[in-house]
Amino acid sequence: MARLTESTFELQHLLELHNQVPIWGIVELVLMNGSVIEGVIISMKFANNAGSTENGFPTRYSAEVTIKTISGKIFTVDYLDLKFARNVTDRRIDDYHKAGILRIVDVGGDKK
Numbered sequence: 001m002a003r004l005t006e007s008t009f010e011l012q013h014l015l016e017l018h019n020q021v022p023i024w025g026i027v028e029l030v031l032m033n034g035s036v037i038e039g040v041i042i043s044m045k046f047a048n049n050a051g052s053t054e055n056g057f058p059t060r061y062s063a064e065v066t067i068k069t070i071s072g073k074i075f076t077v078d079y080l081d082l083k084f085a086r087n088v089t090d091r092r093i094d095d096y097h098k099a100g101i102l103r104i105v106d107v108g109g110d111k112k
Helices: 008-020 089-098
Strands: 026-031 036-048 061-068 074-078 082-087
Touching: 008 061, 008 082, 026 061, 026 089, 036 074
Parallel strands: none
Antiparallel strands: 026 036, 026 082, 036 061, 061 074
8 A cells, every 4th residue: 555645745745646657558667766667557646635634624644556568567656655657558568468468459531
């Protein structure tokens, strides 16, 4: 489970990462310890402590992303453990398709 933010700095970090991690696709995650993992996003979770404070308004936030690597391993990563992220879908989608991790479907596009 993702940790709740403890400071304004951590909240700002979550907001910056929110802009870096796509809603769907293949993402490269660089962790604070320098490790790099890459995978297809299979879920995302954003939460806050609304309702648990005196006035009911949220004061702390958390976020995590779960990915499936090209080798089939699944990782869930707390946003507070991420240094940065980048969308690599365009250059890696064919590799993941060939590995059977995702399927590319042509829905036909707009017909006029």
